[in-house]
Every structure is written in structure tokens, then in C-alpha cells.
Amino acid sequence: MRARAVWCSRTGGCMSSNDAKSPPGLRRPSQPSGQGPRDAALEETLGRETPLVPTSSIAGRSLVIVIAIMTFLAALSAGAALMVADASVDWRREMAREASVQIRPLPGRDIEADVSRATAVLVAADGVRDVRVYTKAESEALLAPWLGQGLDFAELPAPRMIVVKLDEGRRADLDALRRELAQAIPSAALDDHRLWVERLGQMARTVVAIAALVFILIVIAMGLAVAFATRAAMVGNREIIEVLHLVGAADKYIAQQFQRRFLVLGLRGGFIGGVSAMAFFLFAGYLANRWTATPDGDQLEAMFGSFSLGPLGFTVVGCISAAAGLLTGFMSQEIVFRQLRRLDGAE
Amino acid sequence: MLTFENVGLRYGNGSEILSDLAFSITPRSFQFLTGPSGSGKTTLLKLVLMSLKPTRGRITLFGKDAETLDKDAVTEIRRRIGVVFQDFRLLDHLTLYENVALPLRVIGRDETSYRAEVLELLRWVGLDERIASRPSVLSGGEKQRAAIARALIVRPELLLADEPTGNLDPTLARRLLRLFVELHKSGTSVVIATHDLALMDQYESARRLVLADGRLHVFE
Numbered sequence: 381m382r383a384r385a386v387w388c389s390r391t392g393g394c395m396s397s398n399d400a401k402s403p404p405g406l407r408r409p410s411q412p413s414g415q416g417p418r419d420a421a422l423e424e425t426l427g428r429e430t431p432l433v434p435t436s437s438i439a440g441r442s443l444v445i446v447i448a449i450m451t452f453l454a455a456l457s458a459g460a461a462l463m464v465a466d467a468s469v470d471w472r473r474e475m476a477r478e479a480s481v482q483i484r485p486l487p488g489r490d491i492e493a494d495v496s497r498a499t500a501v502l503v504a505a506d507g508v509r510d511v512r513v514y515t516k517a518e519s520e521a522l523l524a525p526w527l528g529q530g531l532d533f534a535e536l537p538a539p540r541m542i543v544v545k546l547d548e549g550r551r552a553d554l555d556a557l558r559r560e561l562a563q564a565i566p567s568a569a570l571d572d573h574r575l576w577v578e579r580l581g582q583m584a585r586t587v588v589a590i591a592a593l594v595f596i597l598i599v600i601a602m603g604l605a606v607a608f609a610t611r612a613a614m615v616g617n618r619e620i621i622e623v624l625h626l627v628g629a630a631d632k633y634i635a636q637q638f639q640r641r642f643l644v645l646g647l648r649g650g651f652i653g654g655v656s657a658m659a660f661f662l663f664a665g666y667l668a669n670r671w672t673a674t675p676d677g678d679q680l681e682a683m684f685g686s687f688s689l690g691p692l693g694f695t696v697v698g699c700i701s702a703a704a705g706l707l708t709g710f711m712s713q714e715i716v717f718r719q720l721r722r723l724d725g726a727e
Numbered sequence: 728m729l730t731f732e733n734v735g736l737r738y739g740n741g742s743e744i745l746s747d748l749a750f751s752i753t754p755r756s757f758q759f760l761t762g763p764s765g766s767g768k769t770t771l772l773k774l775v776l777m778s779l780k781p782t783r784g785r786i787t788l789f790g791k792d793a794e795t796l797d798k799d800a801v802t803e804i805r806r807r808i809g810v811v812f813q814d815f816r817l818l819d820h821l822t823l824y825e826n827v828a829l830p831l832r833v834i835g836r837d838e839t840s841y842r843a844e845v846l847e848l849l850r851w852v853g854l855d856e857r858i859a860s861r862p863s864v865l866s867g868g869e870k871q872r873a874a875i876a877r878a879l880i881v882r883p884e885l886l887l888a889d890e891p892t893g894n895l896d897p898t899l900a901r902r903l904l905r906l907f908v909e910l911h912k913s914g915t916s917v918v919i920a921t922h923d924l925a926l927m928d929q930y931e932s933a934r935r936l937v938l939a940d941g942r943l944h945v946f947e
Contacts, residue, residue, distance in 0.1 A: 427838055430825055620818055628802055631798060
């Protein structure tokens with residue numbers, strides 16, 4: 381028995397593949413419908429939707445590598461900015477909690493008595509939590525890095541240092557305290573570290589601004605790389621786009637086909653770059669911890685705090701990774717739309 | 728269904744390659760579009776498909792002025808037209824099944840919803856044994872039938888075929904012509920662009936639209 385294939389037009393007429401009128405060359409061989417050796421191939425091919433933009437037509441691997449590198453650099457700049465910003469907050473907070481009083485030796489004055497008098501003034505002041513007087517030996521030790529070890533300070537007019545811990549809850553009136561100290565001890569100078577705080581704040585803002593600029597440049601570069609790749613893919617697939625148009629595909633549908641491909645590539649590149657950046661920060665934090673006791677480690681810690689990114693930093697890096705993928709998808713869709721409009725104009 | 732009124736087309740500042748085209752395609756009609764090679768048959772089909780815009784005149788498709796249509800409306804109209812390209816234009820990276828199903832896929836239909844239709848049509852054109860094959864391994868005749876199946880899957884009201892027998896031997900060409908005639912009888916308007924006089928002689932009752940020197944002459 382021969383299978384009977386029937387095809388009906390929209391206007392209502394129907395044709396059968398084994399009607400007497402049907403083209404004999406187009407009748408199918410005698411084989412029951414849905415059975416036979418084609419079943420395996422049938423099952424294999426049905427239900428599968430091959431991407432309409434061929435995978436091989438996009439320089440996928442290169443694009444993934446470019447996006448991974450860009451994401452890594454963007455995450456590095458963002459992470460560095462975050463660490464400097466955090467460290468800056470720590471510096472300023474630390475300095476706002478502390479002031480120092482320097483008592484210079486003056487001829488005819490007993491410096492020990494001046495130190496005791498200054499300590500009494502400081503202890504009595506409102507908003508002062510703790511006063512620590514550096515001993516003569518400790519004060520001289522502070523000068524050692526500049527003047528060298530083993531120097532006899534007896535002949536030198538080395539100043540004495542008093543460190544004042546301020547109460548965070550009750551703000552001390554440092555101007556009034558400065559005046560009171562000056563009246564009691566002419567050689568006393570109160571330093572509230574304001575100049576340092578301002579300079580450090582300015583430096584931190586500059587570093588963050590530079591990091592933000594680098595971040596923006598990296599994002600622009602990544603966008604351009606995606607744009608070039610999308611345009612190249614569209615040129616390579618121009619015939620497919622034309623066929624899709626002529627069989628009734630809307631621009632939006634065509635753009636989605638490209639967007640899907642690029643979104644996958646972008647997410648893959650973003651993931652690789654993000655994970656690499658996280659690994660970098662973890663490793664750098666580990667090394668910084670190991671160097672903590674060394675001068676280099678101390679400098680790093682002064683600059684970047686603990687040199688660890690923290691949960692917020694890792695969240696930001698994760699967001700940058702995801703954003704890289706989404707940016708890639710969005711950019712490719714927009715460029716495809718724009719190119720399709722241009723193609724329409726050319727047609 | 729389709730009306731051309733004094734349509735002209737020129738590229739850039741050159742002279743008109745098509746001038747004063749005036750004709751209509753009525754529902755359930757069958758016509759050959761003929762003329763020597765390079766006379767503009769494919770160009771005229773592109774005007775119908777709105778791949779090209781005329782430099783003058785008016786084209787009306789399914790009652791709508793083509794000039795006033797936005798992109799969505801153009802897409803909607805293209806979905807009512809089936810096209811068989813001279814060079815088939817099958818997508819090499821898709822299987823035969825996926826190629827034929829393409830017009831349904833692009834309108835967002837789920838694969839399971841059109842599976843039976845596509846298989847039935849493939850059976851009807853005698854390609855049900857080749858559904859998993861890629862176009863690159865198909866013969867010219869098989870590609871031609873696949874292209875026809877892709878054009879028919881949306882049940883078009885108008886079928887445009889550009890030199891559909893150009894790559895085929897006379898026997899297969901005759902068979903394909905019979906297929907188009909059957910389509911016409913089932914209610915589809917058919918326009919076959921060809922310069923094969925022998926093919927046209929096999930269906931003498933069809934209208935002939937003859938392009939020569941950029942002008943169209945209609946022989947009822």
C-alpha cells in the first residue's frame with residue numbers, strides 16, 4: 381500500500397502525492413509512513429534546532445579570549461579602586477581618632493615638666509579618650525629611621541611625643557585644646573593630621589578616578605571588539621540574513637539569533653575573566669599576608685589596607701563578569717539592528 | 728492580489744532598466760514571466776518581494792500600497808508569498824527538515840507544532856527519505872524540490888519561482904512544471920520566471936508576461 385501525502389493550500393485546495401494528477405516523479409517510494417530505516421535519522425533530526433547563525437561563522441574563540449582579558453582588566457581596575465577607596469576610609473577614620481602633641485625642648489625649660497603639664501591638660505580635655513606619652517627612649521627611637529641607629533641623642537634637642545586617642549562619640553574641640561596647650565606650654569604643637577587626611581583623601585580620589593577612567597576605556601574597547609566581531613559575522617552571514625528576510629523573518633528575530641550567539645560567547649569570556657580576577661585577588665591577598673612582617677608588606681598594607689578584596693569586591697567582580705556577557709549580547713543586538721536598517725537602505 | 732502601475736526602476740543616475748510596468752496578478756492565476764537573460768525577470772520578482780524599491784510608479788500588494796508599508800507590514804506580506812530562488816538559497820548548515828521548516832520557525836512556532844506539516848510536505852515532494860541530509864549532499868532536483876517545499880510550507884497565496892527548471896534536465900523540469908500546475912489548481916497564484924520556451928509550451932493556457940527592453944508585454 382502506498383502512503384498518501386496530502387497538501388492543502390491556504391485557499392482551500394488540496395493535493396495528494398498519489399493522486400493520478402500528481403507529478404509521478406515526486407511521488408514517494410512505496411513505504412509505510414513513519415516506519416522503516418529513516419526512523420533513526422528522523423528521531424535524530426527532529427526536535428533539534430540548529431542555530432541559524434552558524435557557530436563556525438563567528439570568530440568565537442578569539443572573541444571569548446578578548447572578552448576574558450577585558451573583563452579581567454576591568455575587574456582589576458575596579459578591585460584596585462575599591463581597595464584604595466576602602467583603605468582611604470580606614471586611613472581617614474584612623475587619623476580622625478588620633479592626634480599628636482609634640483613638645484620641643486627650649487632653652488631654660490624642663491621638658492619633662494612640660495610633658496607632664498601637657499599630659500594634664502590633655503587628660504582634662506573633653507573628648508579625649510586616652511593619652512599616651514612616648515618616653516624619651518621611644519621618642520628617640522622614632523627618629524632612628526632618619527638619623528640612624530646608635531646615635532647619642534643626649535646632645536640633640538629631640539622633641540617628645542604624646543599620642544592622643546580621641547573619643548569617637550564625643551568630638552573634641554581641637555582648636556580650643558590647641559590654644560589651651562599653647563598657653564600652658566609655649567613649645568607644644570598639636571597636630572590633628574588634617575593635612576595628611578586631606579592629602580590622602582585627594583590621593584585616594586585620584587587613584588579611584590584613574591581606575592574609573594581605565595575601567596571605562598576597557599568597557600569601550602570591549603564594546604568595539606564586540607562591534608567588529610558582530611559586523612564581521614553579519615558580513616559573513618549576509619546571505620543567511622537575506623534568506624531569513626525573504627522567508628518572513630522580522631528584524632527582531634534575526635537580531636535575536638545573533639544576540640544569542642554573542643551572549644553565550646560574552647558570558648563565557650566574562651566568566652573566565654571574572655574567575656581569573658578573583659583568583660588573582662585571592663592569590664595577591666595570600667602573598668600580602670605572607671609579606672605582612674616585611675617592610676614591603678607594610679607598605680602594601682599602608683596603601684591597600686589588608687590587600688584583600690572582601691565580599692563587596694568579589695560581588696563587584698562577579699557583576700562585572702555578568703555585565704560583560706550582557707553587554708556583549710546587547711551590543712551585538714543593537715549592531716545587528718543598525719546593520720539591518722542599513723541593508724534595507726541598500727536594497 | 729498584486730498590481731503594478733507605471734512602475735519604473737533605475738539604479739543611481741543611470742537609465743531605467745524597467746519602465747512603465749503595468750500588470751496585475753489575480754488570485755488563483757498562473758503566469759510565466761519570460762524574456763531573454765538579463766531582461767530583468769529576477770529584478771521584477773525582487774520588486775514584488777519588496778527587496779527593491781521602484782523609482783517611480785505604484786505597487787499594490789494584497790490591497791496595500793508598498794510605498795506606505797512599514798517593516799512589520801513588509802514582513803507580514805512576505806509571509807504570504809512563497810519564493811523559489813534560482814539558486815535555491817538553502818542554508819547549508821541546516822538539515823533539509825530545518826530548511827523546509829524555516830519559514831515557520833522564523834514566525835516563532837514551536838518545532839512540535841509544525842513537525843507533522845513539514846513531514847507531510849516533505850513526503851508530498853518525495854523527500855521524506857532525506858530529512859536529515861544537508862543541502863550539500865542533495866542533487867539539483869532534490870534541492871529544487873526542497874526549495875519548493877520551503878516556499879509552500881506557509882501555504883502562500885502567491886508563489887514566485889525564479890528559473891525553477893534552470894538547473895534541471897528536461898524530464899525533471901516537466902515534472903516540476905506539473906507540480907506548479909497542481910499548486911495552481913489547489914488555489915495558489917503562481918508566477919514562474921523562465922526563459923525556457925519549451926517549458927512554457929507545455930502549459931499554453933498560462934498567461935505570459937514578456938519582458939523585453941525593460942518593458943513588459945502581457946499575453947493573455
